[in-house]
Amino acid sequence: MNYFETEIRVRYAETDKMGVVHNANYFAWFDIARVEFFRTLSHSYRELDDGGIYFPVVESYCRYLQPARFDDIICLRLQIKKLSYAKFTFGYEVRRKDDGALLATGWSVHGFIDASGKPGSIKKWRPELWEDLQKAFAAHSNNG
Amino acid sequence: MNYFETEIRVRYAETDKMGVVHNANYFAWFDIARVEFFRTLSHSYRELDDGGIYFPVVESYCRYLQPARFDDIICLRLQIKKLSYAKFTFGYEVRRKDDGALLATGWSVHGFIDASGKPGSIKKWRPELWEDLQKAFAAHSNNG
Amino acid sequence: MNYFETEIRVRYAETDKMGVVHNANYFAWFDIARVEFFRTLSHSYRELDDGGIYFPVVESYCRYLQPARFDDIICLRLQIKKLSYAKFTFGYEVRRKDDGALLATGWSVHGFIDASGKPGSIKKWRPELWEDLQKAFAAHSNNG
Amino acid sequence: MNYFETEIRVRYAETDKMGVVHNANYFAWFDIARVEFFRTLSHSYRELDDGGIYFPVVESYCRYLQPARFDDIICLRLQIKKLSYAKFTFGYEVRRKDDGALLATGWSVHGFIDASGKPGSIKKWRPELWEDLQKAFAAHSNNG
Numbered sequence: 374m375n376y377f378e379t380e381i382r383v384r385y386a387e388t389d390k391m392g393v394v395h396n397a398n399y400f401a402w403f404d405i406a407r408v409e410f411f412r413t414l415s416h417s418y419r420e421l422d423d424g425g426i427y428f429p430v431v432e433s434y435c436r437y438l439q440p441a442r443f444d445d446i447i448c449l450r451l452q453i454k455k456l457s458y459a460k461f462t463f464g465y466e467v468r469r470k471d472d473g474a475l476l477a478t479g480w481s482v483h484g485f486i487d488a489s490g491k492p493g494s495i496k497k498w499r500p501e502l503w504e505d506l507q508k509a510f511a512a513h514s515n516n517g
Numbered sequence: 518m519n520y521f522e523t524e525i526r527v528r529y530a531e532t533d534k535m536g537v538v539h540n541a542n543y544f545a546w547f548d549i550a551r552v553e554f555f556r557t558l559s560h561s562y563r564e565l566d567d568g569g570i571y572f573p574v575v576e577s578y579c580r581y582l583q584p585a586r587f588d589d590i591i592c593l594r595l596q597i598k599k600l601s602y603a604k605f606t607f608g609y610e611v612r613r614k615d616d617g618a619l620l621a622t623g624w625s626v627h628g629f630i631d632a633s634g635k636p637g638s639i640k641k642w643r644p645e646l647w648e649d650l651q652k653a654f655a656a657h658s659n660n661g
Numbered sequence: 662m663n664y665f666e667t668e669i670r671v672r673y674a675e676t677d678k679m680g681v682v683h684n685a686n687y688f689a690w691f692d693i694a695r696v697e698f699f700r701t702l703s704h705s706y707r708e709l710d711d712g713g714i715y716f717p718v719v720e721s722y723c724r725y726l727q728p729a730r731f732d733d734i735i736c737l738r739l740q741i742k743k744l745s746y747a748k749f750t751f752g753y754e755v756r757r758k759d760d761g762a763l764l765a766t767g768w769s770v771h772g773f774i775d776a777s778g779k780p781g782s783i784k785k786w787r788p789e790l791w792e793d794l795q796k797a798f799a800a801h802s803n804n805g
Numbered sequence: 806m807n808y809f810e811t812e813i814r815v816r817y818a819e820t821d822k823m824g825v826v827h828n829a830n831y832f833a834w835f836d837i838a839r840v841e842f843f844r845t846l847s848h849s850y851r852e853l854d855d856g857g858i859y860f861p862v863v864e865s866y867c868r869y870l871q872p873a874r875f876d877d878i879i880c881l882r883l884q885i886k887k888l889s890y891a892k893f894t895f896g897y898e899v900r901r902k903d904d905g906a907l908l909a910t911g912w913s914v915h916g917f918i919d920a921s922g923k924p925g926s927i928k929k930w931r932p933e934l935w936e937d938l939q940k941a942f943a944a945h946s947n948n949g
Contacts, residue, residue: 385696385706386539386689390532390587390854396862397530397832401674404829408673408732418673419732422822430828434866443534444696444707529840529850530833534710540718541692544685545818552817552876562817563876566678574684578722588840588851674829676822678875683818731822 375513376450379409380470383445393440399477400433403465406449410463414505425488426498431460435479439469446470452513456506458494460484519657520594523553524614527589537584543621544577547609550593551625554607558649569632570642575604579623583613590614596657600650602638604628663801664738667697668758671733681728687765688721691753694737695769698751702793713776714786719748723767727757734758740801744794746782748772807945808882811841812902815877825872831909832865835897838881842895846937857920858930863892867911871901878902884945888938890926892916 381402389395407428411418421427441447448468455462460482467477485495496503525546533539551572555562565571585591592612599606604626611621629639640647669690677683695716699706709715729735736756743750748770755765773783784791813834821827839860843850853859873879880900887894892914899909917927928935 384689385533385692386541388534389529390534390536391859391861392534395530395833396865397829397836400829400832401672401827404673417732422731427823429823429872430869432866432868433828434864436864437862440861443710444705528833529836535715535717539689540721541685541688544688545683545816548685548817561876566875571679573679573728574725576722576724577684578720580720581718584717587854588849673821674827677817678820678822678824680822685818 376452376466377406377410377413377509377513378448378450379406381405381447381449383441383443383447385443388443391440393442396435396437399435399437399467399479400481402447402449402467403433403435403463403479403481406451406465407463409449410451410509414509415501416499421499421502426495427486427488428461428483429486431482431484433479433481435465435477437477439474439476441467441469441476447476453506453510454480454514455482456510458496458503459492461506520596520610521550521554521557521653521657522592522594523550525549525591525593527585527587527591529587532587535584537586540579540581543579543581543611543623544625546591546593546611547577547579547607547623547625550595550609551607553593554595554653558653559645560643565643565646570639571630571632572605572627573630575626575628577623577625579609579621581621583618583620585611585613585620591620597650597654598624598658599626600654602640602647603636605650664740664754665694665698665701665797665801666736666738667694669693669735669737671729671731671735673731676731679728681730684723684725687723687725687755687767688769690735690737690755691721691723691751691767691769694739694753695751697737698739698797702797703789704787709787709790714783715774715776716749716771717774719770719772721767721769723753723765725765727762727764729755729757729764735764741794741798742768742802743770744798746784746791747780749794808884808898809838809842809845809941809945810880810882811838813837813879813881815873815875815879817875820875823872825874828867828869831867831869831899831911832913834879834881834899835865835867835895835911835913838883838897839895841881842883842941846941847933848931853931853934858927859918859920860893860915861918863914863916865911865913867897867909869909871906871908873899873901873908879908885938885942886912886946887914888942890928890935891924893938 408418450466452464454464465479552562594610596608598608609623675686696706738754740752742752753767819830840850882898884896886896897911
């Protein structure tokens with residue numbers, strides 16, 4: 374397994390009048406994948422956030438293949454696609470758990486900033502986390 | 518006219534698979550009514566917020582009469598129902614502009630707190646605003 | 662245990678600039694509690710929804726006691742407070758899992774309607790579900 | 806002016822704990838720009854939607870340059886970037902009205918489908934709308 378995976382269930386409030394999940398919600402799901410991924414590393418998203426380290430989204434993209442529907446269990450898969458001291462790119466897959474169907478793919482680019490909004494180096498700020506991210510990047514890119 | 522009124526248009530993202538506006542969104546609409554109401558007073562919501570004065574919702578209620586639909590123009594009406602130094606209650610009406618139909622009614626109770634979360638007196642913190650709120654309360658309760 | 666309980670985790674997108682969960686999101690959480698509760702009965706929410714049986718919210722209320730924060734695990738507790746063929750009332754508790762703190766309480770009233778919007782009797786439409794709801798109501802009201 | 810423009814105001818519920826608009830909301834704003842753009846054509850979005858013609862999002866992208874903040878008035882600009890019978894691409898600019906600052910850019914690709922989900926030709930389904938879209942495309946691409 375060369376990706377990180379977490380599951381959610383589609384909420385009623387996430388659907389729209391087309392009867393399927395509204396396009397904007399996939400980006401909130403990408404958030405969730407990131408948060409759960411960081412929980413497996415030395416510093417959780419919350420701990421970083423509370424410590425004044427943020428990963429604002431610089432770019433985000435989604436390709437919608439098949440609609441997600443109310444009550445579907447959704448597998449969110451995440452990979453680190455690019456990694457540097459100052460910036461990283463996550464790749465995402467959104468799958469329906471039931472049959473494994475690929476519903477969407479996407480990616481997002483993030484910088485590292487402190488509470489004052491100044492960009493910085495994650496290697497300098499959190500060396501352990503930098504090690505963890507490098508390992509995850511290596512693991513994901515070997516055969517992904 | 519014994520109420521404050523502002524208009525919004527129903528967004529696609531606010532609908533759900535029942536084809537109508539999802540119940541939670543009415544509470545975000547009540548927010549909008551409050552923000553636009555404060556804009557007519559001596560201190561805008563943003564100015565207060567930036568100055569560290571918040572009005573957290575203590576209680577909120579909505580009664581749904583008829584569904585709001587995508588692209589409807591919605592009239593949000595607001596009245597001050599109760600007012601004291603430390604707390605106030607807003608009443609709301611949600612109407613479809615097209616035919617004036619009453620879609621929902623509601624109310625919310627708010628306290629005043631500072632940035633540290635401590636409750637306080639709006640009369641002491643912003644005397645001018647207190648005057649404005651009293652006037653609005655009087656105007657709304659005379660014949661409302 | 663005289664209530665039904667399910668868990669969620671607070672999403673980044675659910676917070677607002679006050680740093681805590683926005684008040685409207687609690688009503689989307691009440692949705693989740695209902696959906697998970699019905700999953701334990703003879704007919705799931707999705708199955709009913711697909712079969713053209715809806716439970717539109719007629720009234721909803723929330724009392725906010727303490728803020729929920731990003732990444733908190735939240736226990737959503739549900740009880741049936743009132744039950745008839747045509748209408749029911751759910752009660753909710755929102756607790757922080759970590760320390761059991763009560764963050765919010767609420768309730769919502771629902772009718773039963775078919776796809777054409779006509780109200781009806783759940784006893785007539787889904788007798789088994791009616792049995793299940795009665796049992797849950799009895800269990801919850803015995804010592805709740 | 807070689808683009809269509811509409812305005813919105815940032816809602817409290819659209820912010821997150823970083824104090825700025827959450828990244829997913831920009832995609833709901835792109836929706837709004839599309840809906841308001843179609844209102845200037847021979848068929849509104851609602852009319853098409855009610856008539857069983859949908860424009861599901863196939864791909865969407867956003868680049869975030871500067872944060873949008875609570876209560877900002879936002880100018881949403883839209884251009885048709887590509888147009889065919891079966892598919893079109895919109896380009897977006899998100900600007901702060903106050904000083905014209907460019908906050909984000911983006912684009913989205915859409916197909917045309919009917920209520921059964923089958924793709925089709927907008928030229929065949931709504932010839933007038935096809936004319937309007939062509940005109941808008943020509944106007945926007947002349948000097949944009």
